[in-house]
Amino acid sequence: MIPTLGFDGRRVLVLGLGRTGQAAAASLAAGGAEALVWDDSATAREAAEAQGLKLADPSRSETWENLAALVVSPGIPHLYPEPNRWIAAALDRGVPVDNDIGLFFRSLxxxxxxxxxxxxxxxxxxxxxxxxxxxxxxxxxxxxxxxxxxxxxxxxxxxxxxxxxxxxxxxxxxxxxxxxxxxxxxxxxxxxxxxxxxxxxxxxxxxxxxxxxxxxxxxxxxxxxxxxxxxxxxxxxxxxxxxxxxxxxxxxxxxxxxxxxxxxxxxxxxxxxxxxxxxxxxxxxxxxxxxxxxxxxxxxxxxxxxxxxxxxxxxxxxxxxxxxxSFRGLPHRSQRVGEKDGVTFVNDSKATNVDSAAKALAAFPRIRWIVGGQVKEGGLGSLSNATENVVKAYVIGRHAAETALDLGDLPLEVCETMETAVARAAEEAEEGDTVLLAPAAASFDQYDNFEKRGEHFARLVAALPGVTSAN
Missing domain, CATH: 3.40.1190.10 (Mur-like, catalytic domain)
Known part of the structure; x- marks a missing residue:
């Protein structure tokens, strides 16, 4: 642990009790600060109390008395689209707002x-x-x-x-x-x-x-x-x-x-x-x-x-x-997960926007492309100039039919589920092809996160008859 320096004997409130917030509270305490914590989730607060952390409700004026800083987790907005209400309160009171990265650099x-x-x-x-x-x-x-x-x-x-x-x-x-x-x-x-x-x-x-x-x-x-x-x-x-x-x-x-x-x-x-x-x-x-x-x-x-x-x-x-x-790549980022009869299976589930998907599509010569999910604003139309290596697209997601319309004249099949897409791509793939999961979309319509989506793809590939691991 890196103890936070500069707050010895002073009160600091940590807002947000995920991994970042819990580590910040422990680091502040290790550096001699009085670490207070809060999360708008009652479940998170109960878990924090069970770990011995000291709760301080920011809706109470005494929480702000002699407060040296407010340390916030990265997911909490401080300006756009609008400040979190407790960050706004800190700004009104002149309480310095920081995050764990700032604490790290001041204390390393x-x-x-x-x-x-x-x-x-x-x-x-x-x-x-x-x-x-x-x-x-x-x-x-x-x-x-x-x-x-x-x-x-x-x-x-x-x-x-x-x-x-x-x-x-x-x-x-x-x-x-x-x-x-x-x-x-x-x-x-x-x-x-x-x-x-x-x-x-x-x-x-x-x-x-x-x-x-x-x-x-x-x-x-x-x-x-x-x-x-x-x-x-x-x-x-x-x-x-x-x-x-x-x-x-x-x-x-x-x-x-x-x-x-x-x-x-x-x-x-x-x-x-x-x-x-x-x-x-x-x-x-x-x-x-x-x-x-x-x-x-x-x-x-x-x-x-x-x-x-x-x-x-x-x-x-x-x-x-x-x-x-000797580098084998990161999971879900151009990760080779299997091979079969000259066909390579690649998991790029982290390609959650059109720019990252376009880069993945340029990396392989003949692609069976698994695409779709919770498409971001702007759709997939801008990918039309990046699909020259695509033999066929297999569209997944709850709104796969609508997503398919964005792909123009590209040969495609509306599959909806990952199971169908992997099965059909594997069935049709020929030697030299790459079956590529590069969704160009968020995962949240069918999965908790892109990692879960990539893991599901990898499991389905591993279950195909004759597939060997590419690692």
């Missing part, structure tokens, strides 16, 4: 660091798509290389749950916009921006607010190195804002598909080869075509981000390449 440095040969470092990854894979890939390479590393934040453990890092230790954080938008301290050693595409726009008041939430990771504390994906205008703008000029080596520009040059530091993948250049000269390369766990342009972008971050803390190209080759 410990007194024993003075005796370390190499101070611990933090690599923080944000962006719309690929941040989980990028974070996991960085962590995997570090562990494979024998380094002390911990994975936390929006993936792995909560940031305050991790162990205090040791000499030379690295903490890898995946940070969502919900986490970066409110943290009062954001001071990673290396910060990574993968890409930007529309998501969570109601929470951030539009695309500008969404980008601003991501940008805070780079503007609030100023990382020693910034790794910036420049395949979108926002990334190019951010790289420009952070750089003092083309030669500024504090900014590493990355791209999937575009050759980058110039006098600065860049990493890009083109035609299956990752290249690192500095001062106009190539200083490292990896043949990505040989790396099964990172298929497709979107995973190549993840690889450029991970490679750049690892190079920024001193790993060599061959160390990174070795880690890449």
């Amino acid at each position: 440095g410990q007194s024993d660091w003075d005796s370390f040969d190499t101070p611990p470092r933090v690599i923080a990854v944000t962006g719309s798509n690929g941040k989980s894979t990028t974070s996991a890939l960085i962590h995997h390479v570090l562990v494979e290389d024998g380094r002390e590393a911990q994975l936390a934040g929006n993936i792995g453990r909560g940031v305050l749950d991790i162990d205090p890092p040791g000499d030379g230790g690295v903490v890898v954080l995946e940070l969502s916009s919900y986490q970066t938008e409110l943290a009062r301290a954001l001071t990673p050693d290396v910060a990574v921006f993968t890409n930007l595409s529309p998501d969570h726009l109601d929470r951030h008041g539009g695309m500008g607010g969404y980008f601003a939430a991501k940008r805070r990771l780079f503007s609030e504390g100023g990382p020693d190195r910034a790794v910036i994906g420049v395949d979108e205008a926002e990334g190019r703008f951010l790289a420009n804002q952070l750089s003092e000029g083309p030669e500024d080596m504090r900014v590493i520009r990355i791209s999937s598909g575009t050759k980058l040059g110039g006098p600065g530091w860049s990493v890009f993948v083109r035609k299956g080869f990752l290249s690192e250049t500095r001062k106009g000269k190539q200083v490292g390369s990896i043949d990505m075509r040989e790396i099964a766990g990172l298929p497709g342009a979107h995973n190549h972008q993840n690889a450029t981000a991970a490679y750049a971050a690892l190079r920024a803390i001193g790993l060599g190209p061959r160390q990174i390449e070795a880690g890449f080759k």
Whole structure:
């Protein structure tokens, strides 16, 4: 656990009692604060009391007396579409509002660091798509290389749950916009921006607010190195804002598909080869075509981000390449779950929006596409230019018939259930085909979350006669 510093003997209220809130309360108490907790759910409050946590009802004026801070869980809105009522009360009273990420950064440095040969470092990854894979890939390479590393934040453990890092230790954080938008301290050693595409726009008041939430990771504390994906205008703008000029080596520009040059530091993948250049000269390369766990342009972008971050803390190209080759991917993200007679089955249940689905569709040559679910605003019409590799679509979801209308002239079959879709795709698939679950939609019409949806797909594939595991 990372004890929260700066609140010794002071009262702090934690709002929201999920994993994040419980860890924040324990961390505050470990640091000497009087940790108070609240959740609007009576069930959550009962569970908290059973664990010995001290409830404090924010509807009572005495709860706010001498309150040093309000620490909120990431799912609670503080501005758009409208502030939570207790956050609004804190704003009215001038009580500082923070989250667990802010507590982590203000508290990470410990007194024993003075005796370390190499101070611990933090690599923080944000962006719309690929941040989980990028974070996991960085962590995997570090562990494979024998380094002390911990994975936390929006993936792995909560940031305050991790162990205090040791000499030379690295903490890898995946940070969502919900986490970066409110943290009062954001001071990673290396910060990574993968890409930007529309998501969570109601929470951030539009695309500008969404980008601003991501940008805070780079503007609030100023990382020693910034790794910036420049395949979108926002990334190019951010790289420009952070750089003092083309030669500024504090900014590493990355791209999937575009050759980058110039006098600065860049990493890009083109035609299956990752290249690192500095001062106009190539200083490292990896043949990505040989790396099964990172298929497709979107995973190549993840690889450029991970490679750049690892190079920024001193790993060599061959160390990174070795880690890449042993990486098997994350569950539900271009995860190969089975093979049969030359047909590969891939679980990309995390492709919950059209942008991530389009990237999955570009990763394989002949696709039997399982698509559908709770389709987000805008529908699937924008995917029409991304389906050239699709042999046939198998549409699932409670509103599968309506979803099918968005797919135009694409050969398709309305299946509604995952069972039917997997069975029909497997029956019709030929050698060289990929049966790909990339729903381009949320899961909530039929599943609790995208993980449950992906797990169901994987179980159905494993039950098919003759299928062998791809792991």
